[in-house]
Amino acid sequence: MTQPTVTLNDLIATRLTEIAEDAWENHRVMRISGENGRVITLGSSAVWEHWSCEADHGYGACHEPLLTIDQAxxxxxxxxxxxxxxxxxxxxxxxxxxxxxxxxxxxxxHLSDVVTEFKKAQG
Incomplete structure (x- = not known):
C-alpha cells in the first residue's frame, strides 16, 4: 500500500488557499487569482493586482485594489x-x-491611499 505523495507545490497551494480564506473571513479581502487581476499604473510604474477589498467601509462594498507595501x-x-x-x-x-x-x-x-501618497511626493 503506497502513501500519497505530498509535494512542495501542494503545500504551497494549500497555504495560499488558507491565507485567502482567512483574508476573506477576517477582512473581506478577496484574492485575485491568475489572470483575473489588472495592471495598476501610477506615474511611470506598474504592478499587478493580487488582492481586492470587498469590505463595507460605510458606503457598500469597496472593490478597491489592495497593494503590498513593496508594490506601493x-x-x-x-x-x-x-x-x-x-x-x-x-x-x-x-x-x-x-x-x-x-x-x-x-x-x-488601499490604492486610493497610495495615490494620495504619490500626489504628495509629486508636490
Whole structure:
C-alpha cells in the first residue's frame, strides 16, 4: 500500500488557499487569482493586482485594489522600506508569498491611499 505523495507545490497551494480564506473571513479581502487581476499604473510604474477589498467601509462594498507595501513603494517611487504614514483606511496585515523570500508578513494598502501618497511626493 503506497502513501500519497505530498509535494512542495501542494503545500504551497494549500497555504495560499488558507491565507485567502482567512483574508476573506477576517477582512473581506478577496484574492485575485491568475489572470483575473489588472495592471495598476501610477506615474511611470506598474504592478499587478493580487488582492481586492470587498469590505463595507460605510458606503457598500469597496472593490478597491489592495497593494503590498513593496508594490506601493514601487508606484510611489520610494525605497522598499518606506511606509504610508497616515492612510485614510487602516492597512491590513497579511501573509503573502514573495518570490525571493517565501512567505512574508506585509501590509496591504488601499490604492486610493497610495495615490494620495504619490500626489504628495509629486508636490
Amino acid at each position: 513603494a514601487t508606484l510611489v517611487g520610494q525605497p522598499v522600506d518606506f511606509c504610508l504614514v497616515h492612510p485614510e483606511k487602516a492597512p491590513i496585515e497579511m501573509t503573502v508569498l514573495d518570490a525571493s523570500y517565501g512567505f512574508q508578513i506585509t501590509e496591504l494598502y
